[in-house]
Amino acid sequence: MSAPVRARISGPWLALLAGPLSFGIAGPSLILPDAAAALGTGIGAVTWIVTAFGWGIAVGTPLLAGLQSHRGVRTAVLACAALVLAGAVAVTTVPWLPVLIAGSALQGLGTAGFTTMAMTLAGSARAMGLVTSSLAVVGSASPLIGDLVGDALGWRLALALPALSLLAVPATLRSAPGTPVVPSRFDAVGALLLTTLVTALVFVPHHPLPAGITVIVIAALLALHLRSRPAGFVPAELLRTPVFLIAAGLAFVLAVVNFGLMYALPPRLTGESGWTSGEVGFAILWPLLFGGLVSYVVIAVTAKTPFRAVTVLFPVLAALGLTLAGVGVSPAALLIAQALASLAAASGQGVYAVRAGDAAGSHRTAGMGLFNLTYLLGAAFGPAIAALL
Incomplete structure (x- = not known):
């Protein structure tokens, strides 16, 4: 296993390494009709491009964390860069749906590894705050940015926006040689x-x-x-560490609430206000940006807050947002509900990641991979639960 790692790379570079992952989750939402028309197929078929990216980040998170644990940061960064580059080349050069799906999956795998590395290398609560807030801010703005890039440069280039993470690779590699690795047999x-x-x-x-x-x-x-194999790919010690389990579990719950409301509230806003889909998209951008930007301050301020306090604070914020979404009827109430859920999820992800990483000890890299996995699964389950309801 790799020893616990602390970054010699600045927080903004870590944010650039991680943040573009969110382009692959929400960025294609407004350009899928263009892709469907160009490919001569339906929206349902091209939606597999986004599904493939989701699969890539879910699978890539623990796998690339394992590679980092056993081969070090440098090898993992180069592997992730190769995956992202190959995926970006595929989606921009071959307008055939199976290749677009495969390219999206490759970008998901690579950016998942980048994000886990960024959180592992974050050496302070402020650095972790930059990483997680970058994910939230990019996620909130990515549909609009994807649409603008699609209009200006074509929808295929919009699918390659996760490749912006490659800009942080040189700075990350400069920090990699000092990362110690303890060789172990791969599980x-x-x-x-x-x-x-x-x-x-x-x-x-x-x-x-x-x-x-x-x-x-x-x-x-x-x-x-x-x-x-208690010290294998999934360290059994992590599953016996209460702080780690609680932090990961709460991150999952916050993600379910936030991403569930992101999909449930737009139809409500349309029905209550009569706004067009474009007006709804622009309106809901602001509460999402609020959550992402303010979370950086919240994460820094709560860095030394007792763990029991933060286990209550963010779930209460999410519960308030969920309750307001359930009883509110005015557009203002619904947008405030989304702002509370966004703030809880973005802040909770950063705060709980710091606590989970500290609790993981010598298994920090594997712990960050599993922690991110639970959060991303929450992001996948939230929209599905909203659709069922």
């Missing part, structure tokens, strides 16, 4: 089981019964494997 079985488990979890909202059964079976096999 291929553990990696395969976790990858299969994550893949099944991603499909639970779409195919609940078969995916749910698969999740139960693979989870049981992984639990048995952990008994024989």
Whole structure:
């Protein structure tokens, strides 16, 4: 395992390394009709471009964290850069849906690794705040930016916006040679089981019964494997660390609420206000930006706050937002609800990541990978739950 790592790279570079991941999640939302028209297919088919990116970040988060643990930051950065570059080349040069889906998945894999590395290298609460707030801010502005890039340069270049993370690679590599690595035998079985488990979890909202059964079976096999390889790909010590489990669990819940409201509130706003979809998109941009920008300050201010206090603070903010969304009828109330949920999720992600990383100790890299995985699964489950409701 790699020793705990602290960054010699500045926070803004870490933010640039991580933030563009959000372009792949929300950036294509307004350009999918253009892609469908150009490819001569339906919206449902081109939506697989976004689904593939979601699969890539879910699977890539633990896998690339494992690569960093066993081969060090430099190797992991180069591997992620190769994945992102290959994906960007694919989506910009080959206008064929299967290639676009594969290219999006490659970008998801690479940017997931970049994000985990950025959070691992963050050496302070302020640096972690920059990383997580960059994800939130880019995520809130990415539909508008993707649409502008699509209009100016074409929808295929808009699909390659996650490649902006490559701009931070040289600065990250300059910090990499000093990263110590303790060689260990790679747990291929553990990696395969976790990858299969994550893949099944991603499909639970779409195919609940078969995916749910698969999740139960693979989870049981992984639990048995952990008994024989407690220091393997998934360190058993992390699963016995209460602070880590609580931090990851709360991050999952906050992500479910935030991303669920992001999909549930626009139709409500249209119905209550009569606004067009463009007006709704512009209106909801501001509460999302508010959450992302203010979270940087909140993360820095709460750096030394007792863990019990922050385990209450952010869930209460999310609960207030959820309640207001349920009872509110005016556009102002609904937008305030989204602002509270966004602030809770963006701030909670940063604060809980710091606590989870500290609790992980010598397993910090693996811990950050698993922590990010739980948050991203929450981002996938939230819209699905909103659709069911």
